[in-house]
Amino acid sequence: MKNAKNKETLAGWLFLMPALIIFLALVVFAVVSSFLLTFTKWNFLSGLSGIKWIGFENFVKLFTRDRKFITAVRNTLIYAVTTAPVSIVLALLFAYVLNGKAYFKKFNRMCFFIPYISSMVALAAVFRFLFRSDGPVNAILMNVFHVAEVPKWLNSTALCKIPIICVMIYAGIGFSLIVYMAALQNVPRELSEAAAIDGANSVTQFFKITLPIISPTTFYLCVVRLIAAFKAFTAINIMGMSDTAPSLVTEIYRNAFNSYNFGYASAESWVLVALILVITLVQFRGQKKWVHY
């Protein structure tokens, strides 16, 4: 009997082996290597023999001497704080409208979802065109709002984040919308009907009934969208803002693949991991106060 159990266990392991090997090779090995590289100075062109152990020097440089890293952290937080909440709120609003009585529901749902499944490269290129100095946005400002001196959206360090935030929100609404629509359809109608009988208007029903019931969905989207915002790269890279409005990921990319400084880039990536971890933990802690299961 014991023999049979051992054979069963062995069979189980053997079935797991293919996926496990891939996981170990491509994920675990990469993560461990990346962690070890944070304590080294390595130009990958020099081969494995070029790896030099330098201890915490990379982290010291990051926090004390790297001006661009501090700028990138600040920008990343700005992207996260603006894009995640705005895209979630807009998605909830559109989902609520589409869940009720609306014409062309399926068509509208498709229109909102298409940006999410579209290539971010294409979206970024389109938004870059929109915000050109002679693009449609400035044309509207000049001709409709009679603005004398139109903003230099793509050049100004103060304003260049706006096109990036716009494209990230535009691309992020679709996923949140679909998730919210599913959540809204699970809100029991009887509660709304009972509330209506008791004299609650639609706004009160929304804030007192619908929102609390879909709060787990909101929490899930907050976590997921924030993590996505922290990983902002494509839009910034394609719009050519890696120098003017860098994010942490563009800085990691620049140090790894432009400067070939893999050790330093690994240190930056682990700082990003720590930042996302801390923020996610804070969210999990805070959810006890407002998420109703």
Next chain:
Amino acid sequence: MRKIVPVLLTLAMTGCLLSACGGSAGTATTKAAAATTKAAASSAAATKAATTAAATTKAAASTAKASAGAGATTKAAASGQGTAGAVYIDPKASSMTGTVRFFTAFDGKSGTDALIKDFNSKYPNVKVEATTYKNSADGNIGLDTAMVAGNVDVIISYGVANTAARWSNNLLMDLTDKLKADKLDLKKEWGTDAYKAKDGKTYVFPSGGLSVYIAINTDKWKEAGLGSIPTEWTWDEYLDACKKMTKGDVCGGSDFNQTDYWTYSVRQSKGKNVFYKEDGTSDFDNPLWETVLQREVDAEKSGIWYSKAKYLSDSTKSRDLFLQGKNASTVESILTRYIVAGKPAFKIAYAPYPVNKKGEKNYMGGSIPNSFIAVAKNAKDPDAAYAFAKFAATYGNKYMYAAGHATMWTGVKADEIVDVVFGSKTDATKYIDVDSFEKYVVALGQPAYSEDNITAFTEIQSLVDEYTKYVLNGEMTAKAALAEMKKNADAAIKEAKK
């Protein structure tokens, strides 16, 4: 059966994984390199070769040896096809065999096909497979990966920093003994021996250059009543001419569309190591920097120069606006490649890059070293690869002009260049003033800027780009920007020397 299946699956998966890590890496990296070459090499990216690069800090900082004479690279006047006694074509060329995998940023139509054809007329049994890569940060990563994987034999490497990174990391073949055996003296052949590794060895032919000049719309010039085009002028004189040519929507002039091109005016005066003082610290507290940058800002503000901020935000090119007649003149370096296709409605004349002070030596008069031909250390057929590299750096170097670049080889003939680019002198005269083209674009025998110190070059270049944008946007004054650049550049140099 139930127990055999997982075992087989495991073995299959492991086999696939190991094979993916091993033999097909070359294919993968070749594909990666090839994938990055699909886009045509943009002129801005090609010109940025000297400035955008993988950083090697300490290693590259002391790799280039100072040339024996003055910092300037001087090309001897072309008097014929090379030096007597030097071996440009191997005696056994007709019987040499092999395959050469050649990576360049210039596509077939930009001189590569003509180069290979000319090479094969001397080496009929050597097959050359050309691959175009994009000379951008991503393109260079692809190329470096391909080199590490052993899929590259000969490269044209753009920019000192990129090239120094390759020789510092042992990717390139040592050419020292081969050059000696062929009696090829770097200074005699290419005007400089500055581009050597820390160990004093030579890993590259310093054969490619860029000449920077003023391209002029002759119709606009005549309309403004400016008389004959000067053979030398100061910036004040040039900007005065731009003022006279500015009319309606047409700007009298423009800088090249790359952020850092204004620094060439500082290079024109300094002649060597533009970012550095003699003591190795950064030079941004030199008053010349503020003068030059402020001059560009003032020219754009007054409307006589097209806004560089607009070029950058709209991704437009100075050559396009010039060829369309929207700018009456422009600072250019790679215009030649686009003239025939651009079909300008006017004739183009050329003038030298202006100087900061009247009578001072113009180190932007000649071609500045910009690209280097090298053989990969792990070339499949080293002899064939070296033979091709040598040919491309000498007799074949004239084809660089088809790509809008210039040659550093002293054996080139000026009249050959016109034929390479336009087909014949007769065809050329439809588009350009040939005399000024030969004087200021081909620019043989003129003093030229050079570099032998590239400490923290990439970081400093990045600072120049960053702060230039602040100044052009009006977010900082030139003085404030240069003060911060000085502080940050010195910190970068100190960091690189650790």
